[in-house]
Amino acid sequence: MxxxxxxxxxxxxxxxxxxxxxxxxxxxxxxxxxxxxxxxxxxxxxxxxxxxxxxxxxxxxxxxxxxxxxxxxxxxxxxxxxxxxxxxxxxxxxxxxxxxxxxxxxxxxxxxxxxxxxxxxxRTGEAGAMLAVRGLDRPTLLSFGGEIAIANGPDRYVIGGTAGHVALLRDRLEAAGAAVTAIAVDIASHTxxxxxxxxxxxxxxxxxxxxxxxxxxxxxxxxxxxxxxxxxxxxxxxxxxxxxxxxxxxxxxxxxxxxxxxxxxxxxxxxxxxxxxxxxxxxxxxxxxxxxxxxxxxxxxxxx
The missing domain is CATH 3.40.366.10 (Malonyl-Coenzyme A Acyl Carrier Protein, domain 2)
Incomplete structure (x- = not known):
């Protein structure tokens, strides 16, 4: 063991x-x-x-x-x-x-x-946000313009950025068929x-x-x-x-x-x-x- x-x-x-x-x-x-x-x-x-x-x-x-x-x-x-x-x-x-x-x-x-x-x-003057994203591979996710904060698996990631930018990305990612979940934080860790x-x-x-x-x-x-x-x-x-x-x-x-x-x-x-x-x-x-x-x-x- x-x-x-x-x-x-x-x-x-x-x-x-x-x-x-x-x-x-x-x-x-x-x-x-x-x-x-x-x-x-x-x-x-x-x-x-x-x-x-x-x-x-x-x-x-x-x-x-x-x-x-x-x-x-x-x-x-x-x-x-x-x-x-x-x-x-x-x-x-x-x-x-x-x-x-x-x-x-x-x-x-x-x-x-x-x-x-x-x-x-x-220093950015905005609140941060992070979003769990499932269903897209890494190159596809990066093509949407977000920063990958955490890589949990081949189609499971966490992205981070300002709250406004992440909200825009959320709409686009959902339209692309990804499952997204907001994370209860107010900073963009690992970005x-x-x-x-x-x-x-x-x-x-x-x-x-x-x-x-x-x-x-x-x-x-x-x-x-x-x-x-x-x-x-x-x-x-x-x-x-x-x-x-x-x-x-x-x-x-x-x-x-x-x-x-x-x-x-x-x-x-x-x-x-x-x-x-x-x-x-x-x-x-x-x-x-x-x-x-x-x-x-x-x-x-x-x-x-």
């Missing part, structure tokens, strides 16, 4: 996202520690205004914190992972799961990333609009105390395994303006010997994509279970 861990990106936040963590002392200690350090307490966030959960400055640290808390409780119950991959902001959490980045710098970097991206979007964010985020990464990961993290920009902190910093910074090649990351997990995958969540978007891209491989998300121990029991069953 070779376990791979998937760290989710933005879009799956919801009021019940902490339910699977309820009653776990290790997760509550992480939340208490973060709240004492001045970070938004996820327990209060999910009980408040749902709109706050989608705001970039809130969502990115929130996702990193929730996944770190889940991993704190899960790690003692699971075999060491062979590799970890993270989707967009999830790539930052992946380095925490792989032992390369402690909790405090993880949250500081998530906040720095969100702030730099918001500032870059503000040229994020260029002003690269330098400040790289500076934050350079100052952060990275160590070599205990298992490889697959770089979002190309799916290649990362073993060295300098390569981690370069990949995380360039990811802001480059297409996230998620399909390549899934292929990379299989190539590293992973025979089953578990998504930390919230949500199950990555596990559903992995099930489609890697048919026959057992894949689940924490969101599929009522407890972390249920997820750990599923992993154990795959080895028998």
């Amino acid at each position: 070779g376990l791979g861990i998937l760290c989710s990106g933005q879009g799956g936040q919801h009021a019940g996202m902490l339910d699977v963590l309820a009653g776990e002392p290790a997760t509550q200690r992480i939340f208490d520690r973060a709240a004492a350090a001045g970070w938004d307490d996820p327990r209060r966030l999910v009980a408040g205004d749902p709109a706050r959960l989608t705001r970039n400055r809130v969502a990115q640290p929130l996702l990193c914190l929730v996944q770190a808390a889940a991993w704190a409780a899960l790690a003692p119950l699971l075999p060491p992972p062979l590799a970890v991959a993270g989707y967009s902001i999830g790539e930052l959490t992946a380095y925490h799961v792989a032992g390369a980045l402690a909790l405090d710098p993880l949250l500081a970097l998530a906040s720095a990333r969100a702030g730099a991206m918001d500032a870059a979007m503000a 040229s609009m994020m260029a002003p964010a690269v330098a400040p985020f790289h500076a934050a990464l350079a100052a952060a105390p990275f160590t070599a990961p205990l298992c490889p993290v697959l770089a979002g920009i190309d799916g290649a395994p990362v073993f060295h902190p300098d390569r981690a910093r370069a990949s995380l910074a360039s990811q802001l303006v480059r297409t996230v090649e998620w399909a390549a990351c899934l292929d990379g997990l299989r190539e590293r010997g992973c025979t089953l995958l578990l998504e930390l969540g919230p949500g199950d978007a990555l596990s559903r994509m992995a099930q489609s891209h890697l048919p026959g491989m057992p894949v689940r998300a924490l969101a599929d279970f009522r407890s972390l121990r249920g997820a750990a029991a599923w992993v154990e069953r795959q080895s028998t």
Whole structure:
């Protein structure tokens, strides 16, 4: 059995996202520690205004914190992972799961990333938008004039741009027969609009105390395994303006010997994509279970 861990990106936040963590002392200690350090307490966030959960400055640290808390409780119950991959902001959490980045710098970097991206979007004078597109191949999609932010498969992509431009593209893509779904973000991640964010985020990464990961993290920009902190910093910074090649990351997990995958969540978007891209491989998300121990029991069953 070779376990791979998937760290989710933005879009799956919801009021019940902490339910699977309820009653776990290790997760509550992480939340208490973060709240004492001045970070938004996820327990209060999910009980408040749902709109706050989608705001970039809130969502990115929130996702990193929730996944770190889940991993704190899960790690003692699971075999060491062979590799970890993270989707967009999830790539930052992946380095925490792989032992390369402690909790405090993880949250500081998530906040720095969100702030730099918001500032870059503000420079355009418009809101950003992202759109999931299914049913067109890459050359055809590019011919419509949008920027591909994420490549999830041969006919599954995410495009990004200003809200006005994406709205125009949506009409044209639907007319061409594509299935499109709006994503709950207000920035154009992984596009040229994020260029002003690269330098400040790289500076934050350079100052952060990275160590070599205990298992490889697959770089979002190309799916290649990362073993060295300098390569981690370069990949995380360039990811802001480059297409996230998620399909390549899934292929990379299989190539590293992973025979089953578990998504930390919230949500199950990555596990559903992995099930489609890697048919026959057992894949689940924490969101599929009522407890972390249920997820750990599923992993154990795959080895028998």
